């Protein structure tokens with residue numbers, strides 16, 4: 001599906017994209033893939049990620065079961081997602097630094113808002129952004145996102161850098177997952193009946209991306225509280 005009104009809808013940040021309009025695709029009820037939606041903002045996104053990571057560095061958190069996550073993580077916004085031996089939670093304080101997370105960059109907030117609107121969820125205002133960094137070999141096993149208060153709020157996921165294979169299953173762990181290749185600039189909005197689906201990311205292959213280098217970065221924008 002093409003959107004001739006895309007520029008008008010997203011405003012000046014994303015203006016001038018008419019030569020390469022993103023394609024829109026429904027993956028399953030409530031989930032919409034917006035191919036290339038983040039590309040016009042790639043430089044601003046990268047600068048904002050660097051800014052956040054200088055204040056709150058990427059770290060490998062420990063799962064409640066005692067495993068070190070292969071994905072390196074940091075957060076920005078009012079709430080950050082954290083895991084340690086005690087469990088998963090959203091916290092206003094970065095436990096590594098004992099200080100609040102860096103504020104949500106305007107470019108993140110705007111991208112999430114505009115992507116959600118394009119997918120049929122107007123008025124989305126994220127209060128949490130988890131930034132996941134996948135180095136070659138990193139993976140994320142199948143899980144549900146259940147730590148948020150209101151499942152009626154969508155989740156906006158932004159892929160940058162190296163390509164990855166995303167897995168999305170059903171609402172039961174045993175449901176065989178579908179595989180979805182996600183590349184630089186792709187945005188997925190997960191809402192409605194897709195919100196509690198199991199999902200994960202396959203082991204990242206080695207490679208080099210012209211902007212991000214040897215990694216994949218995923219922004220997961222949520223309304224936590």
Ligand code: MD3
Pocket residue numbers: 130132140145155157168188190194195196197198199200201218219220
């Ligand atoms: C599908 N991150 O941090 S976000 C996570 O690429 C996480 O780093 C992945 O899953 C990543 O929790 C993918 C995409 C995503 C997020 C929430 C979902 C997909 C979802 C909720 C329901 C179904």
Ligand code: FE
Pocket residue numbers: 143144145199
């Ligand atoms: Fe998830």
